[in-house]
Amino acid sequence: MSEETKALESMIGEEYKYGFTTDVEYEDFPKGISEDIIRELSSRKEEPEWMLEFRLKSYRAWLEMEEPEWFNATYTKPDFENLLYYSAPKKRPSLDSLDDVDPNIRETYEKLGIPLEEQKMLAGVAVDAVFDSVSVFTSFKEKLAEAGVIFCSISEAIKEHPDLVKKYMGSVIPARDNFYAALNSAVFSDGSFCYIPKNTACPMELSTYFRINNMESGQFERTLIIAEEGASVSYLEGCTAPMYDENQLHAAVVELIALDHAEIKYSTIQNWYSGDENGKGGIYNFVTKRGICKGDHSKISWTQLETGSAVTLKYPSVILQGDHSIGEFYSVAVTTKKQQADTGTKMIHLGKNTRSTIISKGISAGESNNSYRGEVKIGKKATGSKNYSVCDSMLIGQSCGAHTFPYISSENASSSVEHEATTSRVGEEQIFYLMQRGISEQDAISMIINGFVKDVLKELPLEFAVEANKLLDIKLEGSVG
């Protein structure tokens, strides 16, 4: 077995081995949420007045909103009063190198043994490691600075690049967009900020790690990526988290802005703790992700492999405002045991000759429930626009569920929308068929799954793609029969 597989197996396997918490002293911060707490939070982060205003406005909006209940999933509602909205490791370093990181935190990362991180360190991929609520480590700043690329934590960006943040934060996902976006806008802790200047291709793939470490800590990450005219960037998001009895909430907001001829590729491998045998203790992943193709001929691609969390609700979307802009969504969502996922995308065509492609592959096994919810909207002025959607579900075994909720609306007669959907089942008969032809059981399952998802995985950056395949194999081991 290769080192990588070993690492992945220990990361993901039947028994989630990361049932530990790091003994890092946490700053004293009260639980619950209120205007006072938000002021305190903003003050500890040393934020300017306008940022506090943004938070307070969002908080007030949140108070007027109701928690949404239309998802095809059942779960215990988060207890907002009992969450800790701020957690930072006591020693807050300004880091130039790994040596400056709190040794406990470093040990945590070593224990996690994330191969990607190591590889990135060696291969020159910048890593912005978010430890709970505060960015701990940012690397390779110099190389990026040479290219004029800004890649730092949101907290830092608020201080160093306030104009950019003011201009773009909340422009794609306003606080009032939805309940969780409002909450995030009020109490977001940290996240990545990325700015690519005109006509610049970001010289390396950018990546973020973070980890929910404190029990009952709500993780509210906020990411903002801006690509100026002619700029391009590929961003990788991948994370892991330890075991708890209390469900943990993760309500991130990710905003992408692409101007004329710019391109943003956002890839995610998500494998958070999904709960024990009874589905207890897993992460709630309620994320709002949206990109706007603001400029003409711009392009935004969302590529994701979602395999973790107890409950996943996310719909990475693209608003195709610029003429000739392109939106893409490639997704593999895997649910096993008792996981539930209600995920999908929205492609909103506003500009002329805009294109969108949706390829969604859902795999359900065990007693899980996997729903795809997609919306394709062609606006009145979106002349000559096209959408192509493929939504395939694969059921493994007899007790799982797969659902599709497509919403298509078109107000422009010159546009075309194609939607294809298939459902198939993998069972003992398929496995036996392949075995009778000489293929081992393990390889048979692997072949079937990989064949099913290859249209999506080929869109992932190469290093992610290899991990993705292995992650799938491991996740689905033993799920047939």
Add this chain to the structure above:
Amino acid sequence: MLEIRNLHAVVEGEELEILKGVNLTVNKGEIHAIMGPNGSGKSTLSKVVSGHPEYEVTEGTILFEGEDITEMDADERAHLGLFLAFQYPVEVPGITNKTLLREAYNTIARANEREELDPLEFEDYLVSKLEIIEMKDEFLNRSINTGFSGGEKKKNEIFQMAVLNPRLSFLDETDSGLDIDALKVVSDGVNKIASPENAIVMITHYQRLLNYIKPDFVHVMINGKIVKSGDISLAEELEANGYDQMQKELA
């Protein structure tokens, strides 16, 4: 080549015996036919011999080329040269016929320390086999059995047999659902593949298939056992008098 001794088998987890003491010997170069009424256990026999996990052997042994394969995994039996042409071939989406065959061929070659073929070599090899069963090459790039008619699925089984070149093949009701033309094509294919080096066991209800693929031996299976063996004239007798009559005679 194949020796089945007193084989008893049940559906895994159940008590009702489906095979109640089957005895059968098949040698190199022979073509056998096993006939019997519905529920006699004919198809089950082919599944048990190929190692289907749904069944459990409760007594007896299966020897293949002298090796006891009774407890062996299905893929290992395939490596030894065993092939089953399924009665109801399943669809396996996401994997093309070509990929399946290449993986299968190379896995079996590897297990037997024979040379594997790279994709280009394999492509040539595949194409050379297409004419055996009159298949068009566009089938190769389709997902396994996806969108195939019943007849096409059966042809695909024989095509796979041609490609994998097994030592012993069980053809489980290969003729069912085939029209005359398809039957001729399939039979021609089987006849081309049959050689003094391999052996074939055909499972069928009807005598018709045996007009096209001439068996050396015919066995009658009733109620989980092979009750009578003979040559082609036995098949003709069955055709004339039916299974009931034979059962009465034997009682």
